[in-house]
Structures are given as structure tokens and as C-alpha cells.
Amino acid sequence: MSSSDGPGPELSRNLVYLLKHAHLRMAELTGDAVAPHGIDGRELGVLLSLTGREPASQQQAAQRLGIDRTTMVAMLDALEGKGLVSRHPHAEDRRRNVVELTDAGRETLHLATEANNAAERDFLAPLTPEAAEHLRTALQKLVLPPDD
């Protein structure tokens, strides 16, 4: 019976299959890792999209993350409710909200990032450190805009 359990040779080489399940597993590990810090994996993504750059409007943050601006609204509602993010009207264009991390948001981001790094190390444990870094750079070439 256990000889019928695996995906089979065709599925095992299929990129959609491999990427889907790699993402599902890594997302679950990240979610479990950051949960003790009061956020979920998607919220960590939003916090990451707000750091290491100039302050962003909600729309810019959504573009950085690759999600819709309407999806961003609910995520910022939750993060603002937790005191991790602040929204202020833009000085020169009052249609926009400037979204920034609060001090608590920076602290949560710091702790959650460490937890996520540990989850990534667990996930990548079957690979050598060199193979793990090659995987990351290969994914970057496939996903990031070519001018990066």
C-alpha cells in the first residue's frame, strides 16, 4: 500500500506541483513560527513590505506584496487594531494614507523575522547551505522584476 503513496514520477517533476507544495509547507511553518508573536504569516508579509523602504501608501504596499489594494485594507485594519501599524493622511495628497510601522510593529517584526528565519532553516534542512542559497537566488531571478 505504501508503494502507492508518493506522487509518482510524472508529478514529481511537475513544477506547479513542486512549487505549490513547497509554498504550502513553508507557509504553514512560517505561520506556526510567528503565531506566538500575535500575527499570522500573511501579516508578516505586510510588515516586511513596510520596512527597508521609504514610507508607503496603502496602494504602494499592496504593489510591493503583489496583492490587491482591497485586500490590503483588511490586513491593515487588523495590524492597526493590534497597534503594529499607523495610518496618517499624506501631507500633500490627502487621498493617500501613509502607512508606517509603530515601535511595537518594529519590535514584532524583529521577533517574527527571527522566528521565520528559524522556520526557513528547518524547511531547507534537506539541502546543503549552498544548495539552499542557490534555490533562493534562482527563485529571485524567476519572480523579481529583471531590473533588480
Add this chain to the structure above:
Amino acid sequence: MSSSDGPGPELSRNLVYLLKHAHLRMAELTGDAVAPHGIDGRELGVLLSLTGREPASQQQAAQRLGIDRTTMVAMLDALEGKGLVSRHPHAEDRRRNVVELTDAGRETLHLATEANNAAERDFLAPLTPEAAEHLRTALQKLVLPPDD
């Protein structure tokens, strides 16, 4: 303005982010590639789960693909309706359905697989052939059961 478009340095190294968007992009390319053959990308996955192995029950096929057996029901309904798959009661255990590709299913699988391979080549174009193969084997080590 375009200097604020990319994901930023933190997100660019985050594995969940990279895997999510790699999967989304590859899934879209595959879906577009196989659509002319009358199936979508998820249905190609089901067809792949039924080939290269002994005939499977619905539950076994679902396990190979990594989806729930209740999800498999609707997918097989659709594929059976298109004449690509057949369901027959198992000879020795009439609780089970033996699921097999029909001749039309094998033909569709053949054509859709070629289309999918072309889509994978497009997706992997930013990498050298060696880097692409390393990516695939790295993902296999991360996703497949260790006894494979």
C-alpha cells in the same frame, strides 16, 4: 515612482513570498498552456496522478496529488464528463472506484504535457539549464517523501 515598485530587500529574500509568487506565475502559465486542450492546470495534475503507476482508487489519486478525497470527487466528475477518465468498481472491494485514463485522456495528457513543458521552459528561461535542473531537484528534496 517606479523606485517604489519592487518588493524591497526584506521581502525579496523571504521564502514564502518567493514560493508563492513563483507558484502563482507558473500556475498561470500552465493554465494558459493547457487550456486549448480542454482542461485547466488542476485537471492536468489529476491526469498526471493517474499515469505512470498502477491504477488507483479515487482516494489513492487524491493522496498522490496531495488534495482531499472530497476535492477529488468534483475533479473526476468533470474529467469523466469530458470522457478523459473512467470510473469502475473495484473487483475485490466494491467500496472503491478504480480510476483510469481513457484513450482520449491519454491523448489529452500527452498534448497537455507537451504544452506544460513549453510553459516550464518559458518560466525557467531566466536560468541556465543547469540552474533550472538544480531548482527542480532542490524542490523535490524539499517536497517529496525522503524515501523516494
Add this chain to the structure above:
DNA sequence: TATTGTTATACTCTATAACTATA
């Protein structure tokens, strides 16, 4: 009692369309 397929249902994630306020 346990398992396979099935159905009904609900939940998560996401996007589209329409509204408002500003520009």
C-alpha cells in the same frame, strides 16, 4: 466498526464593481 465515495456546507484567500473623497 472502519473505509470509500458522496453531498452539503463553510471557511480562507482573493479579486471585481461601485461608492467617497480628494485631486
Add this chain to the structure above:
DNA sequence: TATAGTTATAGAGTATAACAATA
């Protein structure tokens, strides 16, 4: 007219619970 944020809504994709048939 166009854009940023918001709301309401709908569509994928998925899983959980309960049921019938069979073991």
C-alpha cells in the same frame, strides 16, 4: 476625469461533517 481608500459581494479552492454502501 482620474486616483486612493473603502465597502459589498462573488468567485476559486479547499476542508470538515455527515450519510450510504460495503468491508
